[in-house]
Amino acid sequence: MREINYLQGIREGLHYVLEHDPTTLLFGQDVGAFGGAFKLTEGLQEAFGIERVFDTPICESAMLGCAIGMATQGMRPIVEMQFSDFITTALHQLLNNAGTRHYRTGNAVPMVIRAPSGGGSGGGPFHSEELEAFFCHMPGVKVVYPAFPSDARGLMLSAVADPNPVVYMENKTIYRAVKERVSDPFEPLPIGKARVCHEGMDAVVIAYGAMVHEALRAAGELQASDGYEVMVLDLRSLKPYDLDTILSAVSATGRALVVSEGWRTCGFAAEICAAITESAFHLLDAPVRRLTAPDTPVPFSTTLEARYRPNATTIADAVRQLIEF
Amino acid sequence: MWTLETVQKVAAVDPAVWRAILRLMVLARKVDEQIIKLCHQGRIHGSSFTGIGQEAISTAAAIASQPQDLFGPCIRNLALHLGRGETPLGIMRQVLARSEGATGGRDGNIHHGRLENGVYAMISHLGAMISVVAGGVMAKRRQGIQSVGVAFVGDGTTSTGDFHEALNFAAVFDIPILVIIENNHYAYSTPTTGQYRCRRLIDRAVGYGIDGISADGNNAAEMYVTVSEIMEDIRVNPRPVLLEAETMRMRGHGEHDNFKYVPEELLLLYRRRDPINLSVRAMASAKLMNAEEFAALETEIEAEVAAAARQALSEQEPAADTLLRGVYADA
Numbered sequence: 001m002r003e004i005n006y007l008q009g010i011r012e013g014l015h016y017v018l019e020h021d022p023t024t025l026l027f028g029q030d031v032g033a034f035g036g037a038f039k040l041t042e043g044l045q046e047a048f049g050i051e052r053v054f055d056t057p058i059c060e061s062a063m064l065g066c067a068i069g070m071a072t073q074g075m076r077p078i079v080e081m082q083f084s085d086f087i088t089t090a091l092h093q094l095l096n097n098a099g100t101r102h103y104r105t106g107n108a109v110p111m112v113i114r115a116p117s118g119g120g121s122g123g124g125p126f127h128s129e130e131l132e133a134f135f136c137h138m139p140g141v142k143v144v145y146p147a148f149p150s151d152a153r154g155l156m157l158s159a160v161a162d163p164n165p166v167v168y169m170e171n172k173t174i175y176r177a178v179k180e181r182v183s184d185p186f187e188p189l190p191i192g193k194a195r196v197c198h199e200g201m202d203a204v205v206i207a208y209g210a211m212v213h214e215a216l217r218a219a220g221e222l223q224a225s226d227g228y229e230v231m232v233l234d235l236r237s238l239k240p241y242d243l244d245t246i247l248s249a250v251s252a253t254g255r256a257l258v259v260s261e262g263w264r265t266c267g268f269a270a271e272i273c274a275a276i277t278e279s280a281f282h283l284l285d286a287p288v289r290r291l292t293a294p295d296t297p298v299p300f301s302t303t304l305e306a307r308y309r310p311n312a313t314t315i316a317d318a319v320r321q322l323i324e325f
Numbered sequence: 326m327w328t329l330e331t332v333q334k335v336a337a338v339d340p341a342v343w344r345a346i347l348r349l350m351v352l353a354r355k356v357d358e359q360i361i362k363l364c365h366q367g368r369i370h371g372s373s374f375t376g377i378g379q380e381a382i383s384t385a386a387a388i389a390s391q392p393q394d395l396f397g398p399c400i401r402n403l404a405l406h407l408g409r410g411e412t413p414l415g416i417m418r419q420v421l422a423r424s425e426g427a428t429g430g431r432d433g434n435i436h437h438g439r440l441e442n443g444v445y446a447m448i449s450h451l452g453a454m455i456s457v458v459a460g461g462v463m464a465k466r467r468q469g470i471q472s473v474g475v476a477f478v479g480d481g482t483t484s485t486g487d488f489h490e491a492l493n494f495a496a497v498f499d500i501p502i503l504v505i506i507e508n509n510h511y512a513y514s515t516p517t518t519g520q521y522r523c524r525r526l527i528d529r530a531v532g533y534g535i536d537g538i539s540a541d542g543n544n545a546a547e548m549y550v551t552v553s554e555i556m557e558d559i560r561v562n563p564r565p566v567l568l569e570a571e572t573m574r575m576r577g578h579g580e581h582d583n584f585k586y587v588p589e590e591l592l593l594l595y596r597r598r599d600p601i602n603l604s605v606r607a608m609a610s611a612k613l614m615n616a617e618e619f620a621a622l623e624t625e626i627e628a629e630v631a632a633a634a635r636q637a638l639s640e641q642e643p644a645a646d647t648l649l650r651g652v653y654a655d656a
Contacts, residue, residue, distance in 0.1 A: 025467075051467065057497055062456040062490035069395075069460025072440060074468065077460075089486075092450045097457065104432045105439075105446045108654035140652050163654035191656075 001183055007040050007175035009149030009182070010114075013156025014041065014078065016186075018048045021076060024160060026053045028063065028080030028114075037082050038116065038175055060086050064093035064113070068101070071111040076160055084115035084169065085129040098165040099140035108163040112156075118210050118261055119298045120173040120309055128298040130209070130262040135167040136239045136271065143238040144191055145169040147212035149180040151236055154189025162191060169238075171210040178213060194242035196249065200229035203255035203322050205315060206246060206272055208235040211259045217312035222319055230319055238268060246272065247280050254285035255322045261309050264292040286325035291318045335546040340613050346388055346545050347608060350380040350601050351622060353404035355630045356413050360420050363634065364580045369420055374435050376401030378575030381545035381600035382507050384408060386475050389553035395461045396444045397454035397476035400435050401507060401574065405477070409442040413630050417637035424643040431643075431651075452478060452487030459491060459500045459565075466501075466563070473560050474502035481512025483526050495565035496533040502565045503555050507542060509574040514586045530567040542570030543600045546607060573598075
C-alpha cells in the first residue's frame, strides 16, 4: 500500500492505458513537455513520446473533431480540456458529432474527454464551472466523475476501454487535497457503479466529485454533534448512474439529500431527485432535498464563492432539516 | 485555371478515366433527379438536397482517390458517395429512410457515409467535419497507412470558426488533407457578397501558411487533373491544401426552396456551363464518345436508378420499436 493523491490517481490511470494500449493517444493544450496546467500530465510525453502525447493549438472544436476522426479509425484518443469550461466552444462536436454517430451510422466512437471541473479555488466564472448536466443531457455520451484516487485510476481504465464517448470529469479542488492509500496493481472500475463510502441509517447524502468529501465531513460532524448516522453515497458515474444502489440507500434510510456544486435549475441533482420520487416515493419519510450552487455565474471572491458552493456546514444543516422533518 | 500546361495534362488523361468521370457524373445526376421526383411526389419525409450542377467536383475527387483515403462530404457530394462505393439503391434507401439504408432511417437525405468506403457521415454543423477527416488521416498515418483526406465545404462554411480551427490545426500538424471549397455563389439565400470580403477564398490560405489553388468546378477534366495532382503530392509531402472550385448551385438550397433570389442570368450562364455537357462536348471532340454512345449510357443509368427506386419503395422504414437501439456501442 502507498498513499497517492487524486491527481496522481488520474495520472496513474493515464500512464497505465498509454503503457498497455498502443492505440491510445493523449492530447490537449500544454499537456506535453510542460505537463499540463495542473502538472497532471507531467512525465507522460517523456515516457510515451511526442507522437502519443502532444500539444495542440487552442482549438477545442478541432481537438474533439480530430478525436472523433481518430476514434473511428482504430485509435482511442484522450483529449484534455484544460478547463472544462472551455468545452462550450465545442459542444456541437460532442452532442452532435460524437454523440449521434453510433446511433446514425453504427460506428463506435471510443474517446475520452478529460474535463477538469469545479470551483473553490478562485478560478472565477470561466475556470470553475461544473457542467455535468450539459454532458448528461446528451444522448450517446457517458459521464464519470471519480472522487477518490483509486476510483480515478479504475474509472480511467474503464472510460478508455469503453467504445463510446466518455466525459471524464475531475475536480480541480481536490487534485492534491484528497489522498488515499492504494494497492497495486489496479483494476478497471465498471462505469455505472456507485459506492457507499460512509454507512448510516438516518439519512443518505447522494453526491459526486468534490461534494463527496464535503458530505463525508458533514456526516462526521452530524455524528459528533447530533449523534445522527448518515450514509454517504458516491455516485462515481453520472451517466449511466446507479439507480439500484440509489434506491437501496433510499430504502434503507427513507430520507435523501442530493448534493451538487452544479447549478440548480435542470441540474444533475434534479435528475436524481426526480428518479427517486418516481421510483421510491413510497419509501420516503421526508421530501427529497437537493443542495446545489445557486443559478448564478461562479463568483470570484472568497466570500461569494464560499457562499456559492455547498460545503460540510450547509450539507449538515440540510441533513438536520431532513431528519427533523 | 486553364493554362497551356493544364490543357496538355487534360489531353493526357487516360480515355478510360474520362469515361469513368462522365459515367459517375451522369449517375449522380440521374440519382439526384430521381430524388427530386420522389420528393415532389411526397414520398420523401422532409426536404431533399441535391448536388445538380456541382457533380464534377466530387467526381474528380472520387476518381482520383485511393482506397485508403478518407472523405468528409457535405451537402452536394452525391457523386462522392457513389464514386466511393455507395450504390444507387443505397442512396434510395437512405433518402426514403429505409431500414436497409446507410443510417437505417436514423438520419435523412445527405447525412450518411460508410466508413468502409472511407466516407464520414456529415453533421449539419458546417465545418465540423474538416477536423474529423484530419483526425482520421492522423490515425491512419500513425498506423503506417499513406492516407490522404478530402473535406468538402461550401462558401458559407468558410465563415465558421470550425473552418478556421481545422485548417490551422491541419497546418500545424502537416496533415495531408485537401479542403475543397465548392463556391456555388449562395449559402442558402446569402450571396457571397454577404459572406466574406476577401477577393478569393483561397487568399485565406496565406494566413494558414498553406497553398491555395483555384479551379473551374464545372470542368471535370480540370478538376480531375488538379485534385489528383494535389492528392498525390500531399500523399508524399504531407500538408493541407485549400482548393476553391467555382461552380453554381442549380437548384434551391433544398427542394423546399424556390431560389427566386438567384438572378436568372446567373443560372443561364451556368446552364451553358453544365459540367456533364461540357465533358460530353470535350469527349466528342476528342473522339472518345459520340452522341449515340452517350445516349446509351444515359438510358442504361436511368434504368439502373429507376430499378433502385422501385426496390427501395417496396421496402420498409425501421420498426418503431427499434427507436431505443444503438444509442451506445456495446461495451
